Every structure is written in structure tokens, then in C-alpha cells.
Amino acid sequence: MKYLDEFSDPVLAKRLFDDIRAITTRPWALMEVCGGQTHSIIRHGIDQLLPEEIELIHGPGCPVCVTPLEIIDKALEIASRPDVIFCSFGDMLRVPGSGRDLFKVKSEGADVRVVYSPLDALKIAQENPDRQVVFFGIGFETTAPPNAMTVYQAKKLGISNFSLLVSHVRVPPAIDAIMRSPDCRVQGFLAAGHVCTVMGMAEYPELAEEHGVPIVVTGFEPLDILEGIRRAVRQLEAGEHTVENAYPRAVQAEGSPAAKAMLADVFEVTDRAWRGIGMIPASGWRLSPKYRAYDAEHRFSVTGIDTQESTVCRSGEVLQGFIKPNECAAFGKECTPRNPLGATMVSSEGACAAYYLYRRLETPDKEASSVG
């Protein structure tokens, strides 16, 4: 199958594993930024097959996981209103707010709908002029452009019963925050290829230079990830720290000018809180003044939200790469996909969910060879 099969070829993968083994002389810790990469690594068993000197640390790049509890609670409150049709991508529905999730609100009678595109939500708004339609706009630079386009369309078409609950975040400030942490062990990054497809690579040289880390733009199929690791290790072994593009079939240095122009028109950069991590300056987007009327927080005046985060959940440390999911005492016990304490256990891109789904036979002390 074009663009999938050829990037998971076992013969080519073995060659890359051999190359990585040949150039590795000492331990290195690499962070894959994106949750999609984490799932690919765990699902295909890539980490089991790498030389033991290479440690992969799972990064904060799961859009569902880092959406702050306060925003989830605001979503739950807005979705509960009888005049509202609340639209979301599917994987937000099981994310726990303070005590409940969107599935629970739906089961209580709220009109919560799963859509495959924000434009579907806009269509629902056109078809239901007497109701308020809200789309849950979360995610990184990948989902922000279509959401921006939807608000742009709403304004252009004069659709006044549509609004966006915005919690968009940006990757480069998160990389910067991780590197500034005194506990940081990360020595190189596999940057998220699809983010760079939109934004290009211009934001990364300064980070690589300032923190002395190689940053390799990497795709999501097994061979993409192995090539990203190979290049990052090669740089580390040579004492280099540059930005490399290992995903040229999707990423161009300048990114997508059209998407960036849409983002610049509809959004403006703002400080954002990341669930489990905290406030990161200039790490998010909100609607620009021109489009503020389409801001659901503003339209529904959701204030006075009292959030209650689990005191047991260590997802913040997982998201920053300080611990592996199965090093949390609650992992697989109090915290499962059935009763998630944190979003990392419920999101399809969450690191805890990946470990629970694919590596439940392992304990931190027991390596994968026992899996059978």
C-alpha cells in the first residue's frame, strides 16, 4: 500500500536497527514529541528492538492529554446546556473532567456529537439555526488550521450560532520548557512531522542551538521513526546539534504558507496551561480580536469552574518524560482505560494508554523478553 507498507518493511527496518547499533557507543536519551509516534513505537515494539543504550522518552505531544482540566470542565458545562449541540472529535469523549466526561454528559441527555471535521460542525449549525453549535477546538499546529478555517467560514457565511471552544497549543514552547527543567534528561528530539508540515522548521534551529540538542523532524511509520533515531544518534555521537528533516515526503522547510496565513488571521499567540505540566508562556493560541465573537468561553460566560485533579495521577511527570507510565503506582490498578485518573490513560495517543494496551505484561523491572 503506497506510503504505508513501504515504511514498515521488516528488511529495511532490520538494516536501520543494525545501523543504529553500529553507531551507538554510549547511552542516549531521545524524546519523541508526538503521542502518535509513541503509539507507533510501542505498538510495533521498536523500543524493544533498539540497542539498550538508546532510551526513548515519551513527550507531551498528545493533544487530548495536555488539554487542561479547566477546559474539559468548561466543555462539560457548555455541552450540558439544553440549547447547545456540542461537537467534538471522538477521542475527547472519554477524557475525564472533574468527576465526569462528555460520554457521561451525553448519557444524561446532552446533545453531544462526534464529527470527523470541524466543517461538519459548521454544517450542523447551518441546519439548526435555532440552536447553538459549539466545536471543541483542541490540538497542536496540526488541527489548528482547519479549526481556524471553520471560524473564518462561519464569519464569511454569517453563521452566528457557531462557536469554538479553543485550547490550541504550540510545540516549540513545550520543547523549550522541557529543556529548561532541572530534571530534564532529554538529549535529542524527534520532532512531530505533521506539525512541521504546517509550520515548517524555522522555529527549531534556535531551540537546537540554545539547548545544544539535535532535533530531527520525524514521521510516524516504523521506518520514519527508525530513521529519525538514526539521525539523532549520529548527531549525538558526533557532538552535533542541528535540525534535520527526516520526513521530506511531507515536510518542507517553509511549511504550508496557506495554513500559516489562516492561523495568523484567526488566532493569536497566548500563554496556555498544559494539563499535568502547568502554564507555558506563549504556548497556545486563542481567537484574535477580529473573531472573538466566535469564542465559546466568551459566548457562554463559563466561569467559576472548580477543578479537581486526581492527587494520585502522575501523568504530568509522564508527559515531561520524568517517568515511564508503568512506573506510576496507580498504573493498571486504580488507573485503567475504564477508570482513567488522567487523560494519558484514555487518549488514543496517550503514553499510559499505549503501555496499558500493548505492554501490560511488563513491569518496570521486567523487560519485554518475557512477553513470549
Add this chain to the structure above:
Amino acid sequence: MGHGGGGTLSAELVEHLFAPAFGSDVLAELGDSAHLDLGGARLAFSTDSFVVRPLFFPGGSIGDLAVNGTVNDLAMAGAVPAYLSCGFILEEGIELSVVGRVAEALGEAARTAGVVVATGDTKVVDAGHGDGIFINTAGIGLIQDGVDIRPQRAAPGDVVLVSGPIGVHGVAIMSVREGLEFGVEIQSDTASLAGLVADMLAACRDLHVLRDPTRGGLATSLNEIAAASGVGIALDERSLPIPDTVANACAFLGLDPMYVANEGKLVAFVPPEHADAVLDAMRAHPLGKESVVIGQCVPDHPGMVVAATGLGGTRVVDMPLGEQLPRIC
């Protein structure tokens, strides 16, 4: 909604709520069909309800599904399906021509499967209280002498076979329900498997387990069998028959084909000495011509399904919690 998805939540609802309330020893076996002994005859008895949207989809309709679903549940007990009941719940306002088309499809599917629709019922609910047409079917069939097919019989050494490409029905339904286009039309695989099972039994009377991996897909069926029998199941991910169209659609939506529904496929657990003969019999039948071996039962990791990945690593193949949800990016 998760309780209807065929995953962990569905199983818990039946196991912890319905089964204790009904207090039936027969039900406690929790197979797709009940095994009954009636005046010396060994019968399989099964029921299923169909709430599919849309009513008509590429490759079939709710009428075909209502027959094939129940017929296949009987066939998975090794029974020869004989009689069906058919209950229609119609929503007020549905056009009679639509009901007629569904009934025609149902009758045609029954004739193809070789079963007789022996009894039925019709109810009408107020507009807004249904989804056009709901259908319940129940069926009985005769289990032949010497046949004992139950999930509990999976044993270490058993070879695991699947009768063809997986995930096709689920993707076909998604493509029409959600208005998603995947470049080519994907037809549902809905079919009666009774004939295929008959050919398999002719090749080997001692089939251990049969299961049609419908809701929850192949992964759910394998997990149910591993749990019921206490054996470990080792799969080779490279051997899974996943059509390009299904793989593409699933990659696009962030779904795993192993969890996507099938309506015309079966999984068989066969003693190793009979595996080749059963595979040959399956491949000789039109509905099994793409049958393959996908794994084996092992004494390791009892009750769990573990796959060797394409690259040579391993991963657990878990029971899904409820419906799979398409991801954000």
C-alpha cells in the same frame, strides 16, 4: 453507548447484570448460542437484535444482517441452522416501500442460508422513538453427533485460522454512515457461514472453537476465547489478512482493523493435526478461499492475546473497552 459496543463493557453488562438476574445455567456458558438438549436432540438456540444505520449499505442491508447474524451464531456452535423467528420494530412514519425492501432482502437471505422463517412479530413505536427499523431474530439449529464446539475447548497447540480479509463490514458501514469516502467503494462481507462450517466439519469433526468476529472485531473474539479457555493466543501480525482499503481507511481514522466488525468471516481453533485439512476445506469454499493461519494457542500468558509485530517485537492485543473512537490527528 459503550455497553453496546461488544467490548469489555458489553461483556460485563451480560455477566454481572443479566446472567445473575436470569439465573439460568444454560445462559451462564455465555456462548453466541445456547446448547440445549431437548428430547434427545442437541439444539443450538440463539437470538440477536439489529439496529444498524443506514438500513441499506454497500453489499447488504439490515435484512441480510438479521438473517446472517443469527444463522452464523448457530453455525459457530457447529449446528445446522433450521428455523428463524423475526420481530420487526417499526418507527411510525417509515415508508412501507422501505419495509418491503428490507423484508425482501431478509427473505432472500433466509433462502440463501437454507433456513425457514417460521414465526414473527411486528410492533410500531411513536415517531422519534426508533430508528426506522429494528429487527430481532432468533434461530434454532441441530448440532450433529460428535460435534462439540465451545470457546472453552481452545487448547495449547490449536492452530488459529481466519476465513478471509478482516474489517470489511465495519469500514463499509463507516463509509456510508459518516459520509467518508476512501477512494473505492468497500462492500460489506455479510454472508451466511453455515455452508462453510459444514465443509469444515466434513474435514474434521473435532473443531474446538468457531467464532464469527462481529462487533469488536477479531481482537475481541480472540480475547473472549482466551478468557473462556484460559489459554494464551500468539498471533503473527504479518499474517493478518487486512485488505489495503481497510488498512487505509483505518490509518486515516486512527482505528485498528483488528477491532473493526466483520459479518461474513469466522475464526477457527483446530487441533494441529487437522489444521491442514480444515484449511484446505475452507479454501475450497467460496466464502473461505482466502483463509489463512494467523496464530496458535500457547501455554504462555494464559487468557491473553499477544501478537508478534511486523518488525519482530511483541504487543498485547487487548479487549476494547467499548466502541473505537476516531482520533484527533
